[in-house]
Amino acid sequence: MIAYIKGQLVKIQEESIIIDVNGIGYEIICANPFSFQSSINEKTMVHTYHHVREDSQILYGFKNEDEKYLFIKLISVSGIGPKGALSILGTVDIPAFVSAIEQEDDKFLTTFPGVGKKTARQMILDLKGKLNIAFSIGKDQEQESEHATVDYQTINEVQEVLKSLGYLDKEIRTILPEIRKEPKLNVDEAVRKALSLLMKN
Template sequence: MYDYIKGVIEYVGPEYIVVDNGGIGYQVMTPNPFIFSAKISEQVQIFLYHHVREDIFALYGFETREEKALFTKLLNVTGIGPKGALAILASGQVDQVVKAIESEDETFLVKFPGVGKKTARQMILDLKGKLENIVPDYFPNLFNDGKSSARTDELDEAAQALKALGYSDKEVQKVAKVLQQEELTTEQYIKKALQLMLK
């Protein structure tokens, strides 16, 4: 699997760009190729997604890892293929798309080309709660309600550990207020949370 390519932009077209790397021109499909127009003959770094099917062997490229990550997530949604995912990324910013999915804003999602009500609903069903690693700043801290705490890092680590154990955000939030009242180590927070959850 390719992660990225560094090379010189040789061509910008309506659907793809060509990146020259070591004398080989790589055709890379991007959400909006024309944003690279000002970078022709310049060296760039493009994050790649390598799409392989029986009849397709294609490279999809993105300016940021966040774009690439959201593209990959969108491909897991029933009814959305590479072209549909590219159209969504071309029409909206990553944080806008994530915010719309998390807030179940179907009205916003159906504005994207090829996205009807059914697909918008599927996007929400498949992706809500699974995009935290793409735009972490958008998501409220599970254990920190905005108040400063000397134990914020330990609380964060405890929250991640509880989620790794299979507890949902909702379940973690239920015990969050109690845990915020105490200053403990990560391990102690986890033990305390488990005790509260098992009551």
């Protein structure tokens, strides 16, 4: 397996980044490719998961080992493939997610794209007790993360507003994880926060 790739980040695309390693360009699929924007044209290490199927070999990339570990655990759940796992990682706050699994909060889990009640229950069944040790989520963090939830419907509405203002999907995706971490916001508050973050980028 390819655990990580270290080389020059030469290109960022809608769903992937390209790392040049001694003249060979590795295309790596990421949840938020533009989160690597600050490393463009610099030597970069990307944690990777090498997904092998009969008809393809795909490299999935992550900013850190926590993201990679969660991805591996997610694709072990019946009904969740790599694409679904990346959709979750695209807006996930890991402490809040782990807390939801431990507290069997299927309502929170169904706020993620592509996750219905059946899949949420399967995630709880398969992952409970397996994440809190790996990520060291304490009770204080669990209590905090209960409040750090901007729901998916709000996130979706924020995306639509930002698109109507002329922002591109690739720009919007870079700030969604930060919005998701905020204490519960209404749409107007979340849009203001998003615009503030976009102007900084």
